[in-house]
Amino acid sequence: MLSATELELLMQNVVFAHQETCQFRQENLQILRWETFTPEEMQSLQQKPMDQMWERCVCHITDAIQYIVEFAKRLSGFMDLNPNDQIVLLKAGAMELLLIRMSRAFNWYNSTVFFEGKYAQLELFHSLGCHDLISSMFEFCQSLCALNLSEHEMAFFSAMTLLDPSLHWLQERHKVDTLYRKIHLAFRNLLQRTHREFILTKLPEKEKLSSICQLHLEKLNIFRQMYPSIAWERFPPLYKELFI
Ligand code: CLR
Numbered sequence: 001m002l003s004a005t006e007l008e009l010l011m012q013n014v015v016f017a018h019q020e021t022c023q024f025r026q027e028n029l030q031i032l033r034w035e036t037f038t039p040e041e042m043q044s045l046q047q048k049p050m051d052q053m054w055e056r057c058v059c060h061i062t063d064a065i066q067y068i069v070e071f072a073k074r075l076s077g078f079m080d081l082n083p084n085d086q087i088v089l090l091k092a093g094a095m096e097l098l099l100i101r102m103s104r105a106f107n108w109y110n111s112t113v114f115f116e117g118k119y120a121q122l123e124l125f126h127s128l129g130c131h132d133l134i135s136s137m138f139e140f141c142q143s144l145c146a147l148n149l150s151e152h153e154m155a156f157f158s159a160m161t162l163l164d165p166s167l168h169w170l171q172e173r174h175k176v177d178t179l180y181r182k183i184h185l186a187f188r189n190l191l192q193r194t195h196r197e198f199i200l201t202k203l204p205e206k207e208k209l210s211s212i213c214q215l216h217l218e219k220l221n222i223f224r225q226m227y228p229s230i231a232w233e234r235f236p237p238l239y240k241e242l243f244i
């Protein structure tokens with residue numbers, strides 16, 4: 001299906017697309033890994049009103065999603081899909097890819113995540129009022145971090161998660177399917193070369209990712225019922241376009 005050169009080019013494409021759009025370089029995230037919030041800073045954030053904290057988090061998430069959209073655009077073949085299908089894939093995949101990327105910004109040793117320049121414990125997000133969502137996000141990162149994925153592997157896992165040919169509403173499913181298969185092949189090839197094939201069976205299941213994303217949508221709905229005007233007026237357009 002693919003020649004050796006094609007495989008090589010595809011591999012470079014996926015890896016570069018990730019590297020060029022990853023928002024924070026792995027080295028920099030590593031350096032800051034032990035910079036945590038002080039108890040006073042934690043307390044002050046925990047006491048913020050719910051709507052303010054939501055707005056803040058949603059803005060950061062949207063920034064991160066802008067990079068994810070850029071990643072998608074740089075994947076060879078994505079821009080050749082029809083615009084409807086591009087939107088279908090991003091609506092379903094943006095939050096999933098955010099979760100995968102969150103694991104790069106997660107310190108496995110003390111269960112903290114990079115937030116506004118430092119590493120934050122789960123409790124910091126208390127005022128959002130969605131403990132079950134945040135704790136499943138943290139749990140997911142904990143288990144993904146345990147696989148110690150390289151940046152190359154992370155790039156491929158992201159691309160395969162995004163190009164899900166099984167999604168409803170795709171108009172040109174065969175195109176997405178072909179792209180998915182090619183990337184899968186290149187991923188296998190990379191893993192063979194690095195003797196890491198075993199990770200294919202250990203990667204989180206699609207259902208796990210989509211159930212967390214579903215929970216995010218449910219929490220957003222509850223928030224919108226409580227603060228309709230905040231969600232409408234203060235959430236960034238891209239966030240609303242994808243999730244509302
Ligand atoms: C993910 C990786 C990106 C940079 C980035 C930006 C915003 C971060 C996000 C990462 C991880 C998850 C995060 C988010 C801001 C708020 C959110 C810390 C590090 C927490 C878990 C709260 C989520 C609450 C909403 C769903 C309401 O490159």
